[in-house]
Amino acid sequence: MSQMQAVFLPGNKQVEIRSIPVPEVGPDDVLLEMHASCICRSDLSLYYGNAVVGGGDATGGFVCGHEPAGTVVATGKGVTEFAVGDRVAVYLAIGCGVCAHCRRGDMHLCPKWKCLGFTYDGGNAEFIRVPARNLLKVPGDMSAVAAAISTDAFGTLFSACRKVGVNGLSRIGIWGLGPMGSAGVLAAKALGGQVVALDPIAERREFASKLGADLVLDPTDPQAAQAIREFSGGEGLTGAIDCSGNTAAHNMALDALAPLGRMAFVGENAQTTIRPSDQLIRKQLTVFGSWYFGINEYQDILATLSTHRIDLERLATHTFRLDEAETAFRLFDQRETEKAVFVR
Ligand SMILES: [Zn+2]
Ligand SMILES: [Zn+2]
Structure with a gap:
């Protein structure tokens, strides 16, 4: 089993980079190679150890990062709508799929939801495994940094x-x-x-x-x-x-x-x-x-970005490698950055 680097925020302003196994994909999952993953104010609740998202399970035991974008490198047997090579961002809420909120596209309101980076392994790593239904396909001319910023920010x-x-x-x-x-x-x-x-x-x-x-x-x-x-x-x-x-x-x-x-x-x-x-x-x-967005809104989000030629990369004032995570979170915490993004 090959290993990958992943960032954890166990609290007390600790930033740990651990080597963990590259996740295996289940039938409905995809594996993404990460290219961009943003830091967000809500990550600082993990950084300090008082998580505001995900309730009591969000204690820094999962890979952090809930605003990821990357490229599909493996797909499960049941995945038909996405293929290796697709460039995607990831919707952060993993819902049950069948409750009224999930069926409306508001997976972040699902009573059984898991949150990327808080209660489900997130994007501050070399790879991430997510259900295919959480993928947000992005246009060919959109950079990974812009794709990541197009989600939560x-x-x-x-x-x-x-x-x-x-x-x-x-x-x-x-x-x-x-x-x-x-x-x-x-x-x-x-x-x-x-x-x-x-x-x-x-x-x-x-x-x-x-x-x-x-x-x-x-x-x-x-x-x-x-x-x-x-x-x-x-x-x-x-x-x-x-x-x-x-x-x-x-x-x-x-x-x-x-x-x-x-x-x-x-x-x-x-x-x-x-x-x-x-x-x-x-x-x-x-x-x-108001927090986050319905997954059914993403099409309009992309249309707005393209019609108005909005360059989201302008918001990324700082980029970091994963091994610079400690510095990245410190500068973000001190409000020295606008969007800070891990890139590779
Ligand atoms: Zn965020
Ligand atoms: Zn649900």
């Missing part, structure tokens, strides 16, 4: 933008300009919205400007709320997306929304305090959580 924000109802008349605020918020700027612009992007870190605001944000603001600037009002013609925002998980941002966004506005919570936060009477009830806002 762009896909999540595309889905959130859609739920917020972004269109050509929208005035959208995006709070938190890490990789998620940055992808949100790209998605909201592609769907036709005017975008104000907010983050206390100057480099992140500059980056969002380059990605097409119409206005960037430091949310800690006392003038910021007034600037949003002016940006929205005095009427308030039609939509807001919080990628920061920050209570001050939640409140600023709710305050900035116009009556009947819609807000998606994307950034993780176990607890927050808001003022329902002023912020929700009187304005009749719709506020909801």
